[in-house]
Amino acid sequence: MPIAHLEDRSVIAIAGPEARPFLQGLITNDVERLAPGQGLYAALLTPQGKILFDFFLVEGDGAILIDCLAAARDALLKRLTMYKLRSKVTVEARDQLAVLAEWDGASARYAISYPDPRMPELGRRAIIATGEMRHDLSSAEVYHKHRLVFGVPEGDDFGTDRMFALDADLDELHAVDFEKGCYVGQELTARMKHRSTARKRLLPLEFISGPTRAGLVKAGGKEIGEITSEYGARGFALLRIDRLEEAGSAKLSAGEHVVNVIKPSWLFP
Numbered sequence: 001m002p003i004a005h006l007e008d009r010s011v012i013a014i015a016g017p018e019a020r021p022f023l024q025g026l027i028t029n030d031v032e033r034l035a036p037g038q039g040l041y042a043a044l045l046t047p048q049g050k051i052l053f054d055f056f057l058v059e060g061d062g063a064i065l066i067d068c069l070a071a072a073r074d075a076l077l078k079r080l081t082m083y084k085l086r087s088k089v090t091v092e093a094r095d096q097l098a099v100l101a102e103w104d105g106a107s108a109r110y111a112i113s114y115p116d117p118r119m120p121e122l123g124r125r126a127i128i129a130t131g132e133m134r135h136d137l138s139s140a141e142v143y144h145k146h147r148l149v150f151g152v153p154e155g156d157d158f159g160t161d162r163m164f165a166l167d168a169d170l171d172e173l174h175a176v177d178f179e180k181g182c183y184v185g186q187e188l189t190a191r192m193k194h195r196s197t198a199r200k201r202l203l204p205l206e207f208i209s210g211p212t213r214a215g216l217v218k219a220g221g222k223e224i225g226e227i228t229s230e231y232g233a234r235g236f237a238l239l240r241i242d243r244l245e246e247a248g249s250a251k252l253s254a255g256e257h258v259v260n261v262i263k264p265s266w267l268f269p
Contacts, residue, residue, distance in 0.1 A: 002104040002123070003134075004143040008155075009099035010073040011127055014080070015063035016089035023057070023064065026083055026184055028165060030177040034059055039114040039125065041175045043165060044079065045185030049192070051158045051168055052079065054175065056125055060112035065127055067099045069155040098133055100126040101143040108134070118173045119266060121150050148234050151204035151264035157229045157236045158202070166192050167200040167238060172267050199242060201267065202228065205235045208258040217254050219247030227254055237261070 014023060024031045029042035039058040043051050053076045055068040068076050073093060080091045100108050103123025107113060111126035123146075147154070158168050166189065170176050178193055205217075205227065217225045217237050224247060225239030237259075244261065252259050 002102065002106040002138070002146075003108055004101045004138040004140060004146075005133065006099040006101055006140045006143060008070050008140045009067055010070040011094045011097040011099065012066040012068060012073065012077060012080070013061065013063035013092055013094045014066065014089055015092075016087075018088040019064050022084070022087045022089045024180070025182065026080075028170065028176045028183060028185075028189070029057075029174075030180040031057070031064075032180075033177075034064065037114055039117055041117045041173060043170055043175055044076070045165060045183075045189070046161055047185055049164050049185040049188035050161050051163060051165055051170070052076075052160060054154060054158060054170070056117070058112055058114050058125075058127065060127060061094070061097070065094070065097070065112070067125065067127060072155075072160075075160075096130055097127050098130050100128055100133075100137070101146070102126060103146060118152060118175075119150065122147060122152065144231060148204065148231060150266070151262055153202050153204075153229075153236050159228060162228070163200070163202065163238055164192060165189050168202045169267060199240055200225070200238050201241055202236055202238050203244075203267075204262040204264065205237050205254075206260040206262060207233050207235065207254070208260060209256075215254075217252055217259060219243065219250045219252050222247075224252070 020031050027042040027044055029040045034040055039056050041056055043054040046052055053072055055066045058065050108126050110132040111128035113124050113126040116122035116125050215226050216223050224243040225237045227235055227237045229236045
């Protein structure tokens with residue numbers, strides 16, 4: 001069934017009269033673009049421009065709802081609360097809400113649903129009260145197989161305070177608005193964009209001879225990048241684009257295993 005319950009996701013609610021300006025000064029995307037039935041993909045960066053958290057935002061249930069990685073929820077709550085200061089907002093987890101992914105035209109009833117802002121092929125995302133959720137939904141694993149078909153990274157693929165927003169493809173996934181005002185990490189992100197200094201990209205991999213836990217990707221014995229995540233026969237690696245191009249048709253390896261780099265059409269048109 002092309003509706004999956006993303007049990008690896010959680011929901012945080014930002015409510016109050018200053019919810020929008022509060023988030024606007026923090027995250028990479030333009031909160032003013034939020035509208036009924038339309039969500040945003042965004043990130044919260046370090047002051048040095050590296051990704052701490054990526055998440056989706058949508059209006060509903062009397063608040064701005066943040067769909068985030070469940071394992072990162074408490075850390076994100078703590079970070080948002082730290083930035084709250086005297087802002088007239090409330091920041092709280094909403095454990096009574098669950099996150100869904102929908103594709104191939106499927107749609108859940110009684111849900112706050114919106115198109116996945118990264119690309120149409122990923123379908124839609126939704127937030128629903130757990131009491132309204134059907135019991136025959138697919139698992140998060142089914143969804144991850146779906147997104148891996150398109151080579152789209154998220155969540156654990158980025159790590160925490162590990163890579164810059166543009167190295168992680170967030171610009172191509174519509175998570176960064178370069179026209180909005182200041183936000184945390186904005187200065188370095190804008191500089192990398194305008195100077196075209198992003199030399200790395202997070203790219204999907206295919207493990208030809210089985211999964212590997214080797215960290216480095218090499219071409220002819222020369223290091224070109226590092227694996228960041230694995231999902232069976234697929235994964236992601238943060239690679240130096242110039243070194244990948246220099247490798248040409250040379251075989252790439254990770255430890256004793258042969259790997260193929262996949263260049264998604266949304267990143268390499």
